[in-house]
Structure formats: structure tokens, C-alpha cells
Amino acid sequence: MTPESAKAGCGPPATTTSPLPRPATESVLRGFIRRTFLAGSLAATSMNTASSASRGSRIDSQSHLFSEEFLKLLEKRKTSPYVYRKGEDRYVVVGEWHRRLMPKHTDAAAKIADMDKAGIEMTALSINDPGPELFGSDSTAMAVMLNDFIADNVRQHPKRFFGLATLPFHSPDAMLKEFDRAIGKLGMKGILLYSNLDGKFPDEPAYRPLYAEAERRGIPILLHPALPMTYSAVSDYQMVPMLGLMFDTTIALCRLILSGVLDRHPNLKLVCPHVGGALPFLIGRVDHQTMVLKRGAENIRMAPSEYLKRIYLDTVSPIPMAIRYGIDFVGVDRMLYSSDHPWVDPSLIAEHVEGLKLSAADEAKVFTGNAKRLFNL
Numbered sequence: 001m002t003p004e005s006a007k008a009g010c011g012p013p014a015t016t017t018s019p020l021p022r023p024a025t026e027s028v029l030r031g032f033i034r035r036t037f038l039a040g041s042l043a044a045t046s047m048n049t050a051s052s053a054s055r056g057s058r059i060d061s062q063s064h065l066f067s068e069e070f071l072k073l074l075e076k077r078k079t080s081p082y083v084y085r086k087g088e089d090r091y092v093v094v095g096e097w098h099r100r101l102m103p104k105h106t107d108a109a110a111k112i113a114d115m116d117k118a119g120i121e122m123t124a125l126s127i128n129d130p131g132p133e134l135f136g137s138d139s140t141a142m143a144v145m146l147n148d149f150i151a152d153n154v155r156q157h158p159k160r161f162f163g164l165a166t167l168p169f170h171s172p173d174a175m176l177k178e179f180d181r182a183i184g185k186l187g188m189k190g191i192l193l194y195s196n197l198d199g200k201f202p203d204e205p206a207y208r209p210l211y212a213e214a215e216r217r218g219i220p221i222l223l224h225p226a227l228p229m230t231y232s233a234v235s236d237y238q239m240v241p242m243l244g245l246m247f248d249t250t251i252a253l254c255r256l257i258l259s260g261v262l263d264r265h266p267n268l269k270l271v272c273p274h275v276g277g278a279l280p281f282l283i284g285r286v287d288h289q290t291m292v293l294k295r296g297a298e299n300i301r302m303a304p305s306e307y308l309k310r311i312y313l314d315t316v317s318p319i320p321m322a323i324r325y326g327i328d329f330v331g332v333d334r335m336l337y338s339s340d341h342p343w344v345d346p347s348l349i350a351e352h353v354e355g356l357k358l359s360a361a362d363e364a365k366v367f368t369g370n371a372k373r374l375f376n377l
Contacts, residue, residue: 013048019167022222054118054145059371060346062222062338064128067149070142074130079242081130092226094130097240104342106320108153111341112160118339118346121368125150126164126192133197139168143178151186162375163340164190169197172209179210184220187219190219190271194226194244202252203259211265220269220312220374223256225249225277252278253311256343260299262307269374271312273338275326283308293374312374314338320352327340333363336371 014195071090081094090101104110106127106325115123127150132143140151143166165182168174183189191214193202200206202223214221227243228234233269234244253272256262262270272279279286286304290297314336327335337353339346353366371377 002376048146056121058118058120058337058350059375059377060118060120060123060339060341061271061336061371061375062126062224062316063111063123063341063346064105064154064343065108065111065150066101066128067146068106068125069149070146071101071106075249077366081134090128094134095231096235097231102342108157108161109172113158114341114346115160118350120218122159122188122348122377123138123155123161123341124164124222124338124371125161126222126224127166129224131166131192131194131197131226133169133194140171140178141173143168144181147178147182147186147188151182151188154187162377164187164192166192167210169207172206175207176209176213181214183217189377191221193223194219195248196225196226196229199229201255203255203261208261208264211261213267215265215268218267218269218376220271222271222273223249223252223295224273243314246274246277248277249274250279250282253279254304257289257304257307258296258299260311262300263299269312270310271314271336271374273314273340274316275322276308276311276313276330280313280326280329280335281309295352309334312336312370315349315353316340316344317352318344318348321353324350324356327356327358327366332358332365333368333370336374 060183071083071092074081075085075090077083079150081092084091084093090099093099104114111123115121127146132139132146135142141217147163147165150165154161154163163186165179165186165188167178167182179191182191190214191210194208197200197207208292210221213219228240228248228346229251230245230247231240234240234242234247249272251307253276256270262268283305289295290300291303309330311330312334313330315323316328316338317323317326337349339349353363354361358366
């Protein structure tokens with residue numbers, strides 16, 4: 001407003017609009033900048049503190065360790081499963097599938113070192129296949145040996161590891177007896193269940209007492225892939241770990257849903273790793289087939305996708321958008337941070353989770369809170 005406009009009656013006297021003295025204006029500006037900078041610094045410090053806390057308290061819900069005693073026994077065998085040496089390397093053979101072992105597969109100290117690098121406080125420790133079910137009448141002895149091995153590592157590192165047990169499946173009685181020993185005496189926090197048990201899928205009636213007992217006692221079951229039933233279709237180009245393992249858990253999980261197991265046991269705590277295999281991405285088709293075309297729906301009361309939303313998934317995927325989709329599908333409360341170490345570097349998966357830019361509260365659930373609640377840590 002000019003002095004002339006003030007004289008014309010268009011505003012207050014010109015003296016009220018004269019600028020502040022230069023020193024006063026600069027003082028106000030400096031104060032504003034200082035307050036803004038401090039506010040930003042405090043916010044950044046708070047975020048960094050939250051991130052640091054998250055790094056130090058992470059829980060890895062899927063990690064594996066081979067027993068040297070077990071491998072030495074396998075070296076004495078000539079039929080599947082067995083181990084052979086080629087130069088400095090050892091190979092585990094199940095069926096026709098040959099896998100090279102890496103040094104970290106038997107090294108608990110190396111696992112802890114990698115945990116430290118990734119900010120992991122505790123890890124769910126389990127064996128890797130072959131499982132006890134492949135040893136016929138020796139299944140119970142194998143399960144006992146392997147569970148004692150995991151429990152011994154937990155006893156040596158009680159603040160770093162908790163154990164998942166494996167079971168003999170040649171008879172329901174043997175299965176439930178070792179379940180009780182592993183959970184009650186050894187203090188295991190969950191069960192590792194393979195996606196097929198020597199060629200039989202886990203929805204078959206012989207295995208169903210496991211789900212009743214796990215539900216009754218609140219024990220989580222991790223559905224983990226094994227030598228896939230589709231092996232002949234994926235054996236070329238080394239597609240077994242690329243596609244075969246994922247197909248096996250996908251089929252096993254779909255069968256558990258369609259068989260009515262999750263209807264009969266609505267409180268069963270079931271975990272499907274690797275973001276649920278392929279099932280979350282195909283579940284719309286399964287819904288349409290069952291609910292619209294009425295195919296395979298005789299044992300279920302609602303859409304398969306509703307059962308799938310009860311399942312816990314984990315973050316073992318080398319592509320962040322798959323983890324994002326899994327969270328969007330089952331909800332952030334049912335996504336577990338896992339690495340599949342030593343096959344996968346825990347830091348790689350952690351970086352993918354961080355890259356999702358979840359809220360601090362949601363990121364803490366994925367990295368820590370969900371596993372604490374699920375495994376009763």
C-alpha cells in the first residue's frame with residue numbers, strides 16, 4: 001500500500017506499513033531457519049534411532065543348519081538320500097536332485113556372524129531336507145538325532161537361536177510322540193513340515209492328528225518345500241529351486257485348504273514361506289473355480305482366499321514387489337521377516353523390507369513383533 005492510497009482513504013496511515021528495520025527482519029529469519037533445522041534434525045534423529053533399534057532386534061523366522069553327524073551318516077549310504085564328495089565339495093542327493101553344500105551350511109558361528117551383519121537378534125533354526133520321513137523304519141531315530149542337534153545349538157546360543165522340530169511320519173503315534181518330546185522336553189517353538197512327505201502330501205488323513213495337536217498347544221507349523229513332486233518337469237536348466245520348490249509348497253498349501261484342514265482347525269498357526277509360493281498370485285483363479293464353477297469346493301465353507309488370509313507368509317523373495325503384495329494380501333500382522341540363510345544373504349531380504357518404506361510401527365511388526373507373538377518368544 002502506497003502513501004498516496006492511504007491519503008485517499010483506502011487503508012491505514014502509511015506509517016503502519018513501513019518495513020521493519022533490517023536487523024529485526026534478519027533476526028526473525030534466522031530464528032525461523034534455526035527452528036526449522038532443529039525440528040528436522042530431531043525428526044531425523046528419531047527415525048534413525050527407530051531404525052537402529054529395529055536392526056538390533058530383528059527375528060529371522062527361517063534359517064537352516066546341517067548336522068555334521070547326519071551328513072557323515074549320509075556319506076555311508078549308496079541310495080537316496082545320500083552324500084558324496086567331489087573334490088573339496090560335498091553334495092546332498094535326494095532322488096535325482098544333487099545340491100552342493102557350502103561351508104556355512106554346517107557352521108553356527110558363521111550364521112551368527114551373518115546375523116550380526118543384518119541386525120538379527122534371534123533366528124528360528126531348523127534342519128534342511130532330507131527329512132526323517134525318507135528313512136523308513138529309521139525315521140524316528142533320525143528325527144530324534146536331528147532335533148537333539150537343533151536343541152543343542154539352541155542351548156549353546158539361547159539368546160540367538162530358537163528351534164523348529166522335524167518329525168517322523170511313518171506312523172501317527174511316532175509323529176505325536178516326537179512332537180511331545182521336542183516341544184515339551186527340548187523346548188522347540190515350532191514344527192518344520194515338508195511340502196511332501198516321501199511323495200505324500202501333508203493333507204492326507206495320516207498326518208491330520210498333527211494339526212489337531214499343534215492347534216491345541218498353539219504351536220506354529222512351517223510348511224517348507226522338499227524334493228518337488230514335479231521334479232521331472234523342472235529338472236532341466238536347474239529349475240528345481242527356481243520353480244519346483246515353489247510349486248510344491250503351492251500345491252501342498254492349496255490341498256490343505258481344499259481338504260478342509262483349515263476349516264476343522266481354524267486356530268492352526270500355519271506359515272508358508274517364500275511369500276506363500278505362487279498361491280497368493282493364483283488364488284483368484286482358485287476362488288473362481290471353487291465358488292463360481294463349483295469345482296473342488298465340497299470340503300470348504302468359504303472362498304479359498306479367506307483361508308489363505310489366515311496363513312502367515314514370510315519375506316523370502318528376491319523381488320520387493322512380491323513382499324509388498326504379500327503384505328497387501330494377508331495384512332502386515334501376518335508377514336514374517338525371514339532369510340532362508342545360508343541359501344540367501346539375510347541383508348538382501350532386510351534391504352527389500354526396508355525399501356518398502358513401511359511405517360515404523362509396521363516395519364517393526366515384520367522384523368520383530370509378529371515373530372515374537374507367533375513363536376511366543
